[in-house]
Amino acid sequence: MDQLGGVGSVDRYAVIGHPVAHSQSPIIHAAFAKQTQQNIRYERVLAPLDGFVETVRDLMQQGYQGVNVTVPFKFSAFQFSDHLTARAKAAGAVNTLSFSANGVTGDNTDGVGLVHDIQKNLGVSLKQKRVLLLGAGGAASGVLLPLLLEQPSHLTLANRSLEKAQALQQQVLQQLPTAHLACCDFSGLQGMVFDIVINATSAGLGHSVLPLPSTIFAPQSLAYDMMYGKETSFMQQARASGARVADGLGMLVEQAAEAFFLWRGVRPETAPVIHLLRTS
Ligand code: NDP
Numbered sequence: 001m002d003q004l005g006g007v008g009s010v011d012r013y014a015v016i017g018h019p020v021a022h023s024q025s026p027i028i029h030a031a032f033a034k035q036t037q038q039n040i041r042y043e044r045v046l047a048p049l050d051g052f053v054e055t056v057r058d059l060m061q062q063g064y065q066g067v068n069v070t071v072p073f074k075f076s077a078f079q080f081s082d083h084l085t086a087r088a089k090a091a092g093a094v095n096t097l098s099f100s101a102n103g104v105t106g107d108n109t110d111g112v113g114l115v116h117d118i119q120k121n122l123g124v125s126l127k128q129k130r131v132l133l134l135g136a137g138g139a140a141s142g143v144l145l146p147l148l149l150e151q152p153s154h155l156t157l158a159n160r161s162l163e164k165a166q167a168l169q170q171q172v173l174q175q176l177p178t179a180h181l182a183c184c185d186f187s188g189l190q191g192m193v194f195d196i197v198i199n200a201t202s203a204g205l206g207h208s209v210l211p212l213p214s215t216i217f218a219p220q221s222l223a224y225d226m227m228y229g230k231e232t233s234f235m236q237q238a239r240a241s242g243a244r245v246a247d248g249l250g251m252l253v254e255q256a257a258e259a260f261f262l263w264r265g266v267r268p269e270t271a272p273v274i275h276l277l278r279t280s
Contacts, residue, residue, distance in 0.1 A: 017070035081106030090145035111146030113255025135200035203234030
């Protein structure tokens with residue numbers, strides 16, 4: 001464990017993952033705490049792959065007040081929660097746990113993080129837009145309901161494995177039966193055009209090129225890759241097609257801000273923290 005934060009009577013939080021050493025969350029939460037004058041300590045905790053529940057119970061016994069959960073424990077956190085928010089239920093995954101006398105509440109702040117980054121930071125409204133979400137893994141599940149709640153004209157979910165997209169579509173339609181939500185595999189995108197294209201696949205990690213028709217990007221469209229820290233082939237494809245391109249660093253900071261708000265009841269300013277991460 002490493003430690004960042006204040007001294008004296010502190011409230012304690014952590015991010016749990018495996019691996020976790022790469023996580024920027026302690027830097028982000030330390031910046032939020034300094035900015036809002038909250039006396040907290042936020043650590044990285046490496047849990048054994050088969051030891052998520054034991055690790056969380058241990059932290060609870062030590063008096064921690066909440067944790068963020070990252071790969072590969074978001075589903076374990078979902079199962080561990082006594083109470084789930086609607087957005088956690090729709091996601092089938094939890095990235096924020098809050099501990100109280102009433103038990104453990106599981107939430108998912110990834111979606112609101114993405115929505116805030118697109119609408120507030122990038123200044124692009126989702127309302128009445130044609131939106132394409134690529135991927136049907138943990139990240140896509142977390143953002144689908146919050147995106148739909150912003151009332152795009154329609155949202156298409158495209159994934160390499162069609163069955164996974166269909167399963168996610170059904171899961172979300174249970175929460176929001178009136179949603180305009182279609183799904184397809186990548187070949188089904190021929191002839192379609194979108195105002196906002198969001199890449200929630202992990203293809204960029206392995207330098208794979210997604211088989212996207214270059215015609216999917218409308219003039220003045222936004223191409224948003226949830227990955228950050230590198231130029232992905234998706235970003236290159238989108239740039240070559242004339243789209244405006246954004247990475248997922250703002251989403252990372254915004255999902256952390258939502259978790260901070262859930263725990264502390266204070267909403268930190270995100271712009272200076274995004275700037276800090278981009279320049280450090
Ligand atoms: P998962 O492993 O849960 O899902 C991976 C998804 O990518 C699946 O839909 C999979 O398709 C698809 N995929 C993987 N490789 C390829 C490929 N070569 N071609 C086409 N599709 C592919 O990963 P996550 O959902 O957890 O993460 C996805 C990305 O989102 C990662 O890059 C992660 O870093 C990022 N992320 C960013 C966050 C942020 O705050 N900015 C927050 C969370 C995630 P299939 O189902 O067919 O296998």
